Amino acid sequence: MRVQDAGIRFRRNRLSRRNFKDLLSTQKRRTRPGEFWALRHVSFEVGPGEAIGVVGRNGQGKSTLLKLVAEVVLPDEGAVRITGGVAPLIEITGGFVDDLTVRDNVYLTAGLHGMTRPEIDAAFDDIIDFAEIGDFLDTPYKHLSSGMRVRIAFAVISSLDEPILLVDEVLAVGDRRFKDKCYTRIEQLLESGRTLFFVSHSEKELLRFCTRGLYLDKGALVLDAPIQEVVDRYNSDYNSKP
Numbered sequence: 001m002r003v004q005d006a007g008i009r010f011r012r013n014r015l016s017r018r019n020f021k022d023l024l025s026t027q028k029r030r031t032r033p034g035e036f037w038a039l040r041h042v043s044f045e046v047g048p049g050e051a052i053g054v055v056g057r058n059g060q061g062k063s064t065l066l067k068l069v070a071e072v073v074l075p076d077e078g079a080v081r082i083t084g085g086v087a088p089l090i091e092i093t094g095g096f097v098d099d100l101t102v103r104d105n106v107y108l109t110a111g112l113h114g115m116t117r118p119e120i121d122a123a124f125d126d127i128i129d130f131a132e133i134g135d136f137l138d139t140p141y142k143h144l145s146s147g148m149r150v151r152i153a154f155a156v157i158s159s160l161d162e163p164i165l166l167v168d169e170v171l172a173v174g175d176r177r178f179k180d181k182c183y184t185r186i187e188q189l190l191e192s193g194r195t196l197f198f199v200s201h202s203e204k205e206l207l208r209f210c211t212r213g214l215y216l217d218k219g220a221l222v223l224d225a226p227i228q229e230v231v232d233r234y235n236s237d238y239n240s241k242p
């Protein structure tokens with residue numbers, strides 16, 4: 001996977017980031033008032049099986065970086081080449097449809113990631129057992145608590161046979177026992193050779209799963225180094241910047 005000089009520009013105070021005129025225009029626009037770069041000049045390469053911790057203060061571009069890797073947003077500058085599918089756990093409701101039941105959401109999400117109906121049938125009970133929400137199979141997703149939403153989303157996403165796993169801070173919502181279960185599963189997935197992008201503010205979690213760190217500050221990649229070095233730099237910046 002390769003991200004080369006990538007930039008993502010957002011607008012403040014706008015519901016949608018682009019209109020049709022922008023999409024059809026071949027001219028490069030200058031940054032308009034109210035626009036800003038959530039990421040800029042970001043370049044890195046990641047090999048199969050690497051476990052990357054994405055670090056930075058609030059609003060510095062971590063989630064945007066994951067969306068770039070998931071190809072949910074396209075770069076306004078530069079290039080992103082992702083080889084292999086991505087299993088993204090990047091927003092609490094990520095991909096799940098509010099009005100569909102839990103059961104239908106499992107089939108929809110797994111189906112969108114290329115699992116056939118018999119494959120989903122075979123995996124279904126394990127997914128529901130992992131999430132421990134068997135009583136809610138026919139409940140619309142919107143009526144689940146936020147912790148339950150994360151349970152089912154993690155259970156499905158971590159069952160997908162995709163080589164790249166993205167985990168944003170969503171697990172923070174789960175209770176401790178469930179989080180421990182998720183961590184064990186993440187470790188199993190890493191052992192099986194998956195690539196991981198993991199956003200966290202917890203030094204302990206970062207050091208547990210990740211070998212390499214990407215440190216974002218104001219949308220720039222300021223350090224790409226072994227995770228311990230990245231955590232140390234983040235801590236020392238944090239202590240020196242009030």
Ligand SMILES: Nc1ncnc2c1ncn2[C@@H]1O[C@H](COP(=O)(O)OP(=O)(O)OP(=O)(O)O)[C@@H](O)[C@H]1O
Binds near residue numbers: 012038058061
């Ligand atoms: N769709 C959008 N439209 C406009 N601005 C956005 C959009 N998504 C994110 N932003 C802005 O881009 C910047 C980076 O956001 P991002 O969510 O990537 O930060 P983050 O590092 O993940 O923060 P946190 O630790 O708080 O989750 C922020 O200023 C945010 O307000």
